[in-house]
Amino acid sequence: MTFLDRLERRFGGLAIKNLTLWIIMGQVLVYGLTSMGFVGTGQLTMNPELVLRGQLWRLITFVLIPPDYGLIFMVLGWYVFFLIGRTLEGTWSEFRYNLYLLICVLAMIGASFAGLGEPAPYMIAGAAIFPSVFFAFAYLYPNVEFLMFFVIPAKVKWLAAFVWGMFLIQLMIGTPATRLMILASTVNFFLFFGPDMLRRRKAVARRNAFEAKQRVEAEQPFHRCCICGATDRTKPDDQFYYKDGRGYCEEHTALMGQPEAEQLAAAGGAFKE
Numbered sequence: 001m002t003f004l005d006r007l008e009r010r011f012g013g014l015a016i017k018n019l020t021l022w023i024i025m026g027q028v029l030v031y032g033l034t035s036m037g038f039v040g041t042g043q044l045t046m047n048p049e050l051v052l053r054g055q056l057w058r059l060i061t062f063v064l065i066p067p068d069y070g071l072i073f074m075v076l077g078w079y080v081f082f083l084i085g086r087t088l089e090g091t092w093s094e095f096r097y098n099l100y101l102l103i104c105v106l107a108m109i110g111a112s113f114a115g116l117g118e119p120a121p122y123m124i125a126g127a128a129i130f131p132s133v134f135f136a137f138a139y140l141y142p143n144v145e146f147l148m149f150f151v152i153p154a155k156v157k158w159l160a161a162f163v164w165g166m167f168l169i170q171l172m173i174g175t176p177a178t179r180l181m182i183l184a185s186t187v188n189f190f191l192f193f194g195p196d197m198l199r200r201r202k203a204v205a206r207r208n209a210f211e212a213k214q215r216v217e218a219e220q221p222f223h224r225c226c227i228c229g230a231t232d233r234t235k236p237d238d239q240f241y242y243k244d245g246r247g248y249c250e251e252h253t254a255l256m257g258q259p260e261a262e263q264l265a266a267a268g269g270a271f272k273e
């Protein structure tokens with residue numbers, strides 16, 4: 001039983017069902033309230049100083065700040081998030097999915113408390129939990145095809161590779177705060193999939209080693225003439241004959257019946273093994 005299984009047995013009952021849907025509804029609500037001017041996103045962001053001054057709701061509400069891509073892309077984003085989030089909930093369990101998101105959110109809160117300054121705004125909004133959910137989906141279902149812009153089919157693994165690439169670039173050129181946020185928003189992925197990735201790598205290494213060994217063995221000659229040392233590799237057209245456990249190429253079959261001393265002389269003093 002893995003550590004996760006034990007956690008699930010103990011805390012599984014605490015899992016929020018349909019978490020994906022709740023987050024989306026929260027984001028829709030926040031979108032509605034902010035566009036109508038009832039609240040400003042500034043009151044909902046993850047701001048360590050204000051949290052310490054008692055504005056504890058920020059620890060949760062930052063997850064509900066919708067990604068600010070314009071309504072059409074937001075609806076699309078919610079739709080995709082809904083599909084892949086629901087799939088993950090079904091593939092794992094409600095509890096594991098909850099934990100996956102919780103780790104991401106906690107890591108991001110931790111990162112913003114690290115006080116490296118302001119990360120890019122989209123990194124600490126609700127959109128920041130999308131990538132790790134997407135990465136998990138792509139890892140589990142790499143060959144599912146998405147229609148990009150409703151036209152171009154693309155396998156999810158290539159889309160994920162592209163987003164990983166963007167993250168890598170940000171890791172290299174971003175501010176310290178942005179870098180930390182990138183790490184924080186992917187730590188859940190590596191916690192969940194790291195062991196499996198290592199196992200797969202080892203399995204690949206083992207298979208390569210096995211195949212290399214088989215290749216070497218396949219190159220070993222099967223027959224060898226005890227007189228001249230020729231093999232079925234150096235003389236592929238020859239038949240090899242055997243007497244008393246020794247092999248003879250066609251050229252030396254005449255020596256097969258001869259006394260051992262004569263054979264030894266022909267072999268230059270010692271039989272070729």
Ligand SMILES: [Zn+2]
Nearest residue numbers: 225228249252
């Ligand atoms: Zn020979």
